[in-house]
Amino acid sequence: GAVVSQHPSWVICKSGTSVKIECRSLDFQATTMFWYRQFPKQSLMLMATSNEGSKATYEQGVEKDKFLINHASLTLSTLTVTSAHPEDSSFYICSAETSGGSRQYFGPGTRLTVT
């Protein structure tokens, strides 16, 4: 149990275009989901906290107009990278918190490459 999926697993896009990444909790409902960014050989950097039915809370330094987050249901959160640039190339990972906040499970990640 407690499986989190992400789609796509990898994506290549051209500079200036937008990319949407989906995060789904497959066998549990997640009131809260989190989006992280990870650079090679580094720890996870929290980008934003996403609560179902409300606006996401972004970490300092993360542009909310560039990284649009929508948490429309208890099993789905999406991250849209708008007007992508090569410096947005990274590994994006989501996590979902089980009800009551007992545990957080991570998705497999999405590798974004902007050319």
Add this chain to the structure above:
Amino acid sequence: GENVEQHPSTLSVQEGDSAVIKCTYSDSASNYFPWYKQELGKGPQLIIDIRSNVGEKKDQRIAVTLNKTAKHFSLHITETQPEDSAVYFCAAWEQAGTALIFGKGTTLSVSS
């Protein structure tokens, strides 16, 4: 805010040896401490966790200990195998709806 320190940053052991990774945290309000294993190109996988009302937890070859007074917790892997090679992250957490605070990770290499 919470700060988690993790040591060592790299750890190399021979197959069959034990490996220990240590973390310290700063916020006494933190009450949940998970450990994640991340293989190259994959998302972190929860391998074991411990809550503040427990001092030790074991799952087969993996164990975690927690010292609330000293604010540190450790991951112990016994009888290491090459497939244990990965990056391990510790984390601390305070309450529902908040993000985990991660350590910087430990790259474990198990040679056969």
